[in-house]
Amino acid sequence: MRDIFGESPRFAVLIDPDHEKDERLESLLGFLAKDMCDVVLVGGSTTDSNNIDVLINRIKTATNKPVLLFPGNSYQLSPHADGLLLPSLISGRNPDYLIGKHVESANIIYKSGLPVFSMGYILVDGGKSSAASYMTQTMPIPAGQSNLAAQTALAGQLLGMKCIYLESGSGAVQPARTEMIEKVKKTINIPLIVGGGIRTAIDIRKAIDAGADMVVVGTALEEEPDQIDALFTAFCDHVAI
Numbered sequence: 001m002r003d004i005f006g007e008s009p010r011f012a013v014l015i016d017p018d019h020e021k022d023e024r025l026e027s028l029l030g031f032l033a034k035d036m037c038d039v040v041l042v043g044g045s046t047t048d049s050n051n052i053d054v055l056i057n058r059i060k061t062a063t064n065k066p067v068l069l070f071p072g073n074s075y076q077l078s079p080h081a082d083g084l085l086l087p088s089l090i091s092g093r094n095p096d097y098l099i100g101k102h103v104e105s106a107n108i109i110y111k112s113g114l115p116v117f118s119m120g121y122i123l124v125d126g127g128k129s130s131a132a133s134y135m136t137q138t139m140p141i142p143a144g145q146s147n148l149a150a151q152t153a154l155a156g157q158l159l160g161m162k163c164i165y166l167e168s169g170s171g172a173v174q175p176a177r178t179e180m181i182e183k184v185k186k187t188i189n190i191p192l193i194v195g196g197g198i199r200t201a202i203d204i205r206k207a208i209d210a211g212a213d214m215v216v217v218g219t220a221l222e223e224e225p226d227q228i229d230a231l232f233t234a235f236c237d238h239v240a241i
């Protein structure tokens with residue numbers, strides 16, 4: 001897989017396959033065609049669509065940036081992607097999402113030849129119930145429990161995971177707190193992805209300053225694709241400081 005992390009933080013756009021038919025997607029793809037991101041993630045918690053191949057081909061027609069699967073379940077896989085972030089929900093205690101889904105899909109993933117990047121996925125309370133929490137039947141880590149998040153991330157690193165995703169849930173009211181991002185970042189030495197509820201330039205700056213190696217924006221851009229110009233500019237300006 002191409003190196004998705006580097007010396008400086010990355011800006012990732014998350015697209016949910018459920019929204020493949022949303023007319024706003026075309027507008028977002030138009031911005032991606034102008035290189036307004038570093039990475040595109042594709043995935044969601046609830047999809048039952050068969051649109052993932054179509055969606056990935058549309059994205060890859062628009063941009064040369066890496067397109068990585070970020071699957072919420074074992075059928076959100078496509079050989080057309082550039083790689084797979086393989087999440088294990090290490091904040092939860094549901095064996096299906098720790099290892100069960102992985103066993104179900106191991107042969108398919110292996111045969112696809114997709115580069116795989118194993119990822120410790122940590123769900124944090126984002127101020128409202130999230131689809132990820134509901135679908136996985138797991139409790140998020142309370143937003144104020146930075147030590148617990150850091151311990152969980154460290155356990156993921158010790159298990160050999162290649163990155164950690166601190167997830168407040170799609171459409172979260174509150175992104176992960178800076179104290180938690182800082183604590184997790186200081187505790188691990190693998191890349192840290194932060195997403196969920198990031199909507200503004202301030203949210204992006206806070207996440208970067210706290211130590212995020214990648215910030216993920218989904219809902220805000222799916223709702224209002226035009227915002228990407230301002231958000232990506234703010235991101236680039238801040239990273240350049």
Ligand code: 1GP
Pocket residue numbers: 014167168169170171172194195196197198216217218219220
């Ligand atoms: C969800 O972290 C991602 O898995 C993105 O969240 O949709 O709130 O940007 P948003």
